[in-house]
Structure formats: C-alpha cells, structure tokens
Amino acid sequence: MSLTHSQKMAYERDGFLLVEELLTEAEVEALRVRAHEIGSGKLKHVPPEWLREEPGIQAEEEGGPSGMERLRKLEFLAWYDDVYLSLAKHPKILAVVEELLETRDLKLLADEMFMKPPVHGSAKEYHQDATSWPWLIPQAWVTAWVALDDVTLENGALQMVVGSHKLGMVPADCVDKLETDDILAQEVTVPVNAGGCIFLHSLSLHASAANETQDRRRAHAMRYIPSNSKCLIDLGAIEGYRSDLLLIQGEASNVPYAV
Numbered sequence: 001m002s003l004t005h006s007q008k009m010a011y012e013r014d015g016f017l018l019v020e021e022l023l024t025e026a027e028v029e030a031l032r033v034r035a036h037e038i039g040s041g042k043l044k045h046v047p048p049e050w051l052r053e054e055p056g057i058q059a060e061e062e063g064g065p066s067g068m069e070r071l072r073k074l075e076f077l078a079w080y081d082d083v084y085l086s087l088a089k090h091p092k093i094l095a096v097v098e099e100l101l102e103t104r105d106l107k108l109l110a111d112e113m114f115m116k117p118p119v120h121g122s123a124k125e126y127h128q129d130a131t132s133w134p135w136l137i138p139q140a141w142v143t144a145w146v147a148l149d150d151v152t153l154e155n156g157a158l159q160m161v162v163g164s165h166k167l168g169m170v171p172a173d174c175v176d177k178l179e180t181d182d183i184l185a186q187e188v189t190v191p192v193n194a195g196g197c198i199f200l201h202s203l204s205l206h207a208s209a210a211n212e213t214q215d216r217r218r219a220h221a222m223r224y225i226p227s228n229s230k231c232l233i234d235l236g237a238i239e240g241y242r243s244d245l246l247l248i249q250g251e252a253s254n255v256p257y258a259v
C-alpha cells in the first residue's frame with residue numbers, strides 16, 4: 001500500500017491522515033481478545049506497572065467500578081506481547097509510516113492502548129505527542145492510532161486541530177492560551193470505524209472527550225520515530241518511560257545519542 005499524492009498532501013496540510021479499513025474485522029477481533037486477556041489479568045505477561053487506572057476513579061469499596069472497568073491505559077504492549085508486536089510491524093501500517101517519515105528505519109518509542117471504559121472513561125486534554133518526549137530530535141514523528149471499537153462523537157473520538165503541527169512545540173501548560181488566537185477553533189472531530197487508523201504528526205494538537213456511553217472505546221496508539229533520532233537524556237531514568245526502544249524494521253543507528 002502506498003499513499004496517494006492527495007493523501008500525502010492532506011497529511012502535510014492538516015497534520016493527520018485518516019485511513020479507513022486498514023485492518024480486517026478478524027484482525028481487530030484478535031486484538032480486542034488479547035487486550036481483554038491482558039486487562040482482565042487472565043494473561044499476566046505485561047507487568048502491572050503498565051496497566052494504568054483512570055485518575056481519581058472512585059474506590060471499588062465505595063461503589064466504583066471493578067477490574068478492567070477501572071483501566072485507562074495498557075502501555076508498552078509490544079514489548080511483552082507477540083500479538084501487539086505483530087501489530088506494530090503490520091505491513092499496512094509500516095507502509096504508511098515509512099512514507100510519512102521518509103525512512104524504512106523505524107523504532108517504536110512507546111505504545112498505549114486507550115481503554116476509555118464505559119461511563120468512567122475520562123477526557124484527554126489538548127496536547128501534542130511530541131511534548132511528552134521534548135528531549136527527542138527530530139521532534140517530528142508519527143503516531144498510528146488504531147481504532148478497536150467504532151469511535152464516535154459520543155464515545156470520545158479524536159478532536160484534531162487542523163494544521164497545528166505547523167506551530168512547532170507548544171509548552172503543555174500554555175496550550176489553553178491558543179484559544180484566544182482562535183487556533184483551537186480549527187478543530188475537527190474525526191469518527192472512525194473499528195479497523196481504521198489515524199496517522200498523527202507528533203506536533204499535531206489533539207484531544208478526546210470523555211466516554212459517557214455504556215460501551216468501551218478502545219484505540220491503540222503506536223509511536224514511531226526514525227531510527228537515527230537522538231535523545232538528549234536517558235529515557236530509562238524517568239518513571240513511565242523506557243530506553244529500550246524496539247527496532248521495528250531496517251537499520252538501528254549508531255549516531256551519537258541515538259536512541
């Protein structure tokens with residue numbers, strides 16, 4: 001699969017690209033089953049530190065939800081799980097990422113399944129993915145965000161600020177200042193059916209609303225960087241990060257400070 005000229009232009013103009021029906025229904029179902037096995041504790045190969053609860057969720061004893069219904073995110077799945085490693089290496093996803101980053105040499109920086117549980121799935125504020133890794137050079141890389149459920153206006157579709165990748169990096173605590181410039185008014189909400197994928201430029205501002213429906217809304221975000229990216233600090237020294245990035249395809253790099 002290669003992108004059409006107009007798809008590439010759309011990504012350059014908007015800072016994101018929606019590709020519908022990237023995965024088959026059978027592929028999506030296998031991913032859902034595996035996520036359920038990991039999230040419910042049936043499979044225990046992903047360390048509990050990477051299973052994150054919704055912040056501020058009511059304790060179970062006080063009437064809050066139990067088990068998987070409490071989970072906000074499953075992180076670093078490709079590091080532990082063969083099904084999610086295969087997804088990170090999916091030829092259709094890599095074909096797009098390669099074109100957008102203009103290199104075959106790719107590493108996975110992180111992955112995160114956003115579980116958005118029914119009723120309790122919280123909103124994600126406006127942010128650029130690059131601001132979570134400000135020490136990484138270049139700052140431009142790609143997140144592939146794969147919908148595992150039908151994602152709608154009601155259950156927390158991504159709200160993309162069109163063209164915001166051209167702003168450069170905006171400090172996370174200043175994003176709300178952009179409201180006065182009408183920049184956030186350039187937002188579009190992007191519903192996508194299960195199996196579709198949104199490719200996001202790492203400097204694109206985006207958010208998602210809370211899930212107030214009775215059904216879960218899962219999407220798996222995989223963060224790809226060129227292998228010769230540099231990192232100015234040791235990621236392994238920071239809680240919640242890891243320095244053992246996964247070489248997904250092509251050559252690892254030995255430039256100074258290469259990740």
Ligand SMILES: O=C(O)CCC(=O)C(=O)O
Pocket residue numbers: 114124129143145156206207208219221
């Ligand atoms: O899935 C979501 O609700 C948020 C995803 C997101 O913001 C991200 O992948 O950076």
